[in-house]
Amino acid sequence: MTRDVRPGTGTLSRPCPCGSGRSYRECCAPCHLGDREAPDAVALMRSRYAAFAVGDTAYLWRTLHMGHIDRGRDRDQVLRELKVTIHHHRYRGLQILDSLQSGDSASVLFLAKIFEAGVDRSFVELSDFLHDGEGWRYLHGVAIPRARISVPPDELTIARFSSFAS
Structure with a gap:
């Protein structure tokens, strides 16, 4: 497997x-390095x-489900776009708010704290995942800027999120 970033000893x-x-x-390095699959959608x-x-x-890329829209695009182009996105953002925290799993499908509601040039770009997303026989894969998600959600994130549930996504 070709990796874009090999974690250094200090990073680990x-x-x-x-x-x-x-x-x-x-935590996550063994998944990134291909030593193991994530055990569940969360x-x-x-x-x-x-x-x-x-x-x-x-x-x-590897953890995108084959049904994800980006899988129909050129892999190298998607990777270039991801690199640009990553370069311009600072990732300041993740909060899992709710999750549901039924067999080989799951949904995870989370708050991603992200900043771009000092501007808060944080969002809440409801993501859907499917298990493809090898591991869990990201299928798609609905994201709403944190600023548009009028309740504290820890009061959000998957059921309540739909009222903000409409």
């Missing part, structure tokens, strides 16, 4: 960007957020 010992409280080495969401934070575009 730092707290994981996903906010789990564990070191990156103990873990995949955490590992994808961490991949944005550390610049691992190859992992982001």
